[in-house]
Amino acid sequence: MTERNVQSNIIRHELLVDGLETSYLEAGQGKPVVLLHGGEFGGNAEICWEATIPALAQDFRVLAPDLLGFGKTAKIMDFVDGRGRRLRHLARFLELVGATGAPCVGNSMGGMLLLFDAASSTPVLRPERIVSIAGGGALNDNEHMQALLDYDGSITGMRKIVASLFHAESRATDEAYVERRRESSLAPGAWEAVAAARFRRPVEVQEARERSEIAYDRITAPTLIIAGANDKLKPEGWWDIVAGAISGAQSIVVSEAGHCPQLEQPNLVNKVLIDFLTRE
Numbered sequence: 001m002t003e004r005n006v007q008s009n010i011i012r013h014e015l016l017v018d019g020l021e022t023s024y025l026e027a028g029q030g031k032p033v034v035l036l037h038g039g040e041f042g043g044n045a046e047i048c049w050e051a052t053i054p055a056l057a058q059d060f061r062v063l064a065p066d067l068l069g070f071g072k073t074a075k076i077m078d079f080v081d082g083r084g085r086r087l088r089h090l091a092r093f094l095e096l097v098g099a100t101g102a103p104c105v106g107n108s109m110g111g112m113l114l115l116f117d118a119a120s121s122t123p124v125l126r127p128e129r130i131v132s133i134a135g136g137g138a139l140n141d142n143e144h145m146q147a148l149l150d151y152d153g154s155i156t157g158m159r160k161i162v163a164s165l166f167h168a169e170s171r172a173t174d175e176a177y178v179e180r181r182r183e184s185s186l187a188p189g190a191w192e193a194v195a196a197a198r199f200r201r202p203v204e205v206q207e208a209r210e211r212s213e214i215a216y217d218r219i220t221a222p223t224l225i226i227a228g229a230n231d232k233l234k235p236e237g238w239w240d241i242v243a244g245a246i247s248g249a250q251s252i253v254v255s256e257a258g259h260c261p262q263l264e265q266p267n268l269v270n271k272v273l274i275d276f277l278t279r280e
Helices: 045-049 082-096 109-119 143-149 155-165 175-185 190-196 238-245 266-277
Strands: 002-005 010-017 020-027 032-036 061-065 104-107 130-133 223-228 250-254
Touching: 010 082, 020 045, 020 082, 032 045, 032 109, 045 061, 045 175, 061 082, 082 109, 104 109, 109 130, 130 266, 143 155, 155 175, 175 190, 223 238, 223 266, 238 250, 250 266
Parallel strands: 032 061, 032 104, 104 130, 130 223, 223 250
Antiparallel strands: 002 010, 010 020, 020 061
16 A cells, blocks of 8 residues: 655555554655654654655655554564564565665664664664764663653643653744644554553563673764754763764764754755765
8 A cells, every 4th residue: 555645756565574564654766765754752764754754755765654552563572572573574674575685764763773883793774885974872860751651641731741752932832733642652553662662571580681781882874963952861071972883984963953853954954864875
């Protein structure tokens, strides 16, 4: 099944990936570029990349999937290997759409997944280039992070999430925008899938597991880190730490932007992306 957004010429496709319903947006022609959205309640490809896809589609074939558990893709959660399952599903999806090894751009969770996979001993994506927007590095332990964890499906709860993601106060006071994100978060199975990722066993029955830190020094693909200067969820200077640990990596800080600079400063971020993705 396909749906076309006539105004932006973006097509939504539905595809079975190893038996799992997978929804993705596609626009443009030429060399493929893959966009991976963030993991907040209500996150999906359309909301995350609505200001990015039209710009990149002028030069690339843009593919933006709803990741497992989000948007219109199957609402499942692997409690043993959540990251691994999501990455393997994504790798198979890219194989089916003819985009294996394509450059990848990820925001927040999407960027973290790219860095985690590229740094692993058995990467499955192997993108030609990596751009991580607000993904990787440390997170703040504050009320903004708590807003992302404690979401109860209410308008007030979603307004707190939006306020945490953006620098500009106008986003959280835009009732239509808040409701749009809330509607996405309450699609059948969406709240449950994202909430499940936050489940933790009681201390008495916790299993001893090795910490899954990202070994940034293993990453060999050309990498760009994009940070919002006013990100409420990340500590100051996190971008220098991450980029400094990756050989040859660059970092760019976007002023007047929070955790989603591609939405708050789209013209600047789109220019940076195109320059990096077309660099010889």
